[in-house]
Amino acid sequence: MGVRRGTTRLLADVTTTINAGSRTVIVGANGAGKSTLLRVLHGLVVPTSGTITWGGRAQLPLRQAMVFQRPVMLRRSAAANIRYALDLAGIHGAEADARIREALAEVGLLPLADRPARVLSGGEQQRVALARAWALVPEVLFLDEPTASLDPAATRAVEQIIRDIHARGTAIVMATHSLAQARRLADDILFLHDGRLAERALSSSFFSQPATALAQAFLEGE
């Protein structure tokens, strides 16, 4: 699969598999194509060549969600932000109410349910974004550097929520520039370099014995 924009090649010849129910972390330098790969997988960007299949089907999985680096909160309460997503997913009424409560409780924000989402702190907003994803009960959750603009405490909270979402059976696909975070969260590693998939490995072997010189250089650079 590949993506071009004009004459710029963003991704080239990326061939890989994401395992159902696993945690895949995409690492690589800035501009390596991590975000683009996530957007292609999520369906926000259409690949200019190649195809993506989910369980052998050509269409996207029905239930998937994405959390961005900067959480986008609508100008309404935290609970209403989740309700909006559920409404678009066709979930209304008592079922929606129950999911909103459960999701906000899960990220520890139930007391702030009625606060306007945009006046919450950056870390709280990201947790609302995770609650919004949680409420959708996705088969796959994509995360694009979800902790890049957060402090260490908020980062730990977000990582714990990601583990909880995974524990419920959701496959995680996350891009990060923090190798420490990749080490903490990954089952599988995809290492991108200059728009190409340079290495795909189990997390355990990637960090102890990277198979390629590029990966070795990248790990040492960190």
Add this chain to the structure above:
Amino acid sequence: MNTFTDSLSVAAGLVAHLDPRFLAIVELSLRVSLAATAIAAVIGLPLGAAIAVGRFPGRQALTIVLNALMGLPPVVVGLVVYLLLSRAGPLGSFGVLFTPTAMVIAQTILIVPIIAALSRQIVSDAWAEYHEQLQSLGASTMRAALTLLWDTRYSLITVLLAGFGRAIAEVGAVMIVGGNIDGFTRVMTTTIALETSKGDLPLALALGVVLVTIVLTMNAGAHATREWARARFG
């Protein structure tokens, strides 16, 4: 400059005594311009949002035309509406020329481009921030446009004010299509123009003061609403 101070004291008297003729003129001005602003909002806000969010051929051209139409001269709008509504015109059978309805139509045409162009800009900026998230959640283009209009509602108040300010302050269009008929289509701006040419400066100035006060008050109110909303809702 005795005229000026004399005028001011007469103006103060007119306002203080709530002169009925004077009040009727102020009321008609408000009614016509508020109606025009309401109708223009119903047309202009969705139009601006659609141009901001939609992807269709001619979108750029439409944006340029709308921006240019913000500078539409009121007398030209008045003339065109006059030709449409006059006895021999295509809409002549409705018989609304020289009525407040005709004035509302003219002012609506005058400010739809302002409301559409300014709301397009605001919604467009919000769209840049929201579009990936809304796309990710599966919002249709129509739903996204409505969501953005709602989310930018406090900024859009300023847009409506810009439209209202333009409507209530213009004289050319309402003069032509309303005819400045005493007690029927006479509004503040046409009265000011008339009384000035007749030499009755106190009434003209009194209306001028009221006009400025109304516009100032509404802007102060809108500003306060925005600031409050920003503090409260972010």
